[in-house]
Amino acid sequence: MASPPDSLSARLEDRADLLESARLRYGTLRGMLDAFFWRDRVRAHFELLREVAQAQPEVESTLASLKRRAAAEGWPRDASPVKLMSEVERLREAVERLVLKRLPGAEASVPLAEALLRLEEVVLEAGPLLGRRTWARALELLPRNLPELRAACAAAEVFERIFKRPVSSGAWPFDAAEVGELRRAFPLAEAALAALWGRLEHFDTSGRVKTFLERRASRAPLHVPRSGPELLLHAAFWHGVALARARVLLDERLSPLVPRDGEVPELLAWLAEREGAWTRGGGEAGPGLVASESFSEARAGLLEVAAELARLSRERPSGTWNEEAAWARLWTAARRAGGEEGADVERLRDALRLFILLRGQAQTPARLFSPEHTRHRASDDVGPEVKDLASLVRAARNAASRQE
Structure with missing residues (x-):
């Protein structure tokens, strides 16, 4: 016996929200790709392009699962969940055709998520048609939903929370939990920032955007970052502050030896253990450094x-x-x-x-x-x-x- 439409909608749960979001994104993206000046439209909405690419695997698996369930349980064609699935599939096929049309030499077998990311590279490498100012170009090259940007911001949040507070001279400023956070945040920030600077260098062949942002990376942020370039500058500033403050601590406890950048997270953790043992044990040396x-x-x-x-x-x-x-x-x-x-x-x-x-x-x-x-x-x-x-x-x- 087929389930009533209301029961079907309830059984979809959060997957209905996923499909509705996909329907809206596909519709907007189809309009962008079908426009005469489609490159300018895409350039202004790189974040949407990436959102569709990132959600695509989950959307496809959800559609396949629901189609099997609908066939097994005999869902009526006029039920709202079935109509929603059909519309999402139709819009996805339209977007896929347009993406392959805009990609030179693309094969039909390329997954849609991969094709969308390739399309982003094609548009970025082409550059703006009539030229853009440096900040506008930076906004194009650094959409807010870049995975590397999110990683850099997550590390910067740790750095800002720990290093923004005042510290008394000579005292060890972190507890064990904070040292663990710093140990994870330093390599995460370094890898993410290297990838972001590399992205700028790759797509902005003139070098203006990278030079423009590097000159501002040492300035303290004056307001809450919102755009992609502001998020990069915020992350770069606090990574620089954290590295400088960590080096001061290491210099006090390791001078005249100069630690290498890659050694900083491990040394912070080791010195924290030594400081704790020294404080608790009244002069105990603490653990040795393990290779x-x-x-x-x-x-x-x-x-x-x-x-x-x-x-x-x-x-x-x-x-x-x-x-x-x-x-x-x-x-x-x-x-x-x-x-x-x-x-x-x-x-x-x-x-x-x-x-x-x-x-x-x-x-x-x-x-x-x-x-x-x-x-x-x-x-x-x-x-x-x-x-x-x-x-x-x-x-x-x-x-x-x-x-x-």
Whole structure:
């Protein structure tokens, strides 16, 4: 027995809203593609083009499912759900014909979603017919519903919430949950922004739009972003602020070593654990740095050496046990960093040599930043030919013991 029309509509649930939205979008898109100046019409409505492309897989699967159900249950042809499905199918076929007509050399077997994205590229590469101003061109190239733009904005929301608040000097400003958010947000923002700048470079061969937006990316947003270019500028600004603030934190805890951009998220998480262990345990060192895709085993050891030196520079350990434990951690990390070379290794060697020159004076932090306080004795110096970090750490410990 066939179901009454009202019962059919109720059983469609939210799929009726999906089909109604598809009907409206298809109708508007068909009118755009059938116009004489269709490129200008499409250029002004790239967001609609992308909405249709993104929703197309779900629309097609819903139509196929409902058609099978209608045939199995014998839905009457004059029922409103059946009429809606028929109209959506008719409009989809009309849009598909027009898209293939506007695409040079397109095959009929190309899925509609893919064909729509190709059509967007064709229109963008052609450029405006009579020329456009830079901001208008930016609006064309950056529709608000770009997936990369949404990803960049999601990361920027995290950066703005965390880094907009004031922070007291020297304090660790994040809790564990926020560090986890930052660890995910940094790579997401970097990949999304790289894709967006690459899109501008690809479609705007003159380079004006990219240059125009890059010059404004460092300016603080003055109002809520609404258009695609404003969203990009907002995301780029807060990513820059987050990276700069994170580097200040890392510099305080790892100087003189300079972390690489790809290491920042992992280092923030590791330093947060160390800070927490230090606070809770009254001087506990915290976990060691585990090698990962971001850094090798030797690089991880080098970062641990920098962290130990930076901590000693802020406060000397109290008590014989804590001081010996600090030197042991420093020596173990230096052994782990064996084989690592580069500018960061040279900076750490210089820091250790400076300590040896200053003889570990009790009032001087272990990293020793004041060359004017140096008391030079050539006979006790470690020569520049000594390159091994572990040997330098041992010599520094011996110098501190003699002074004591």
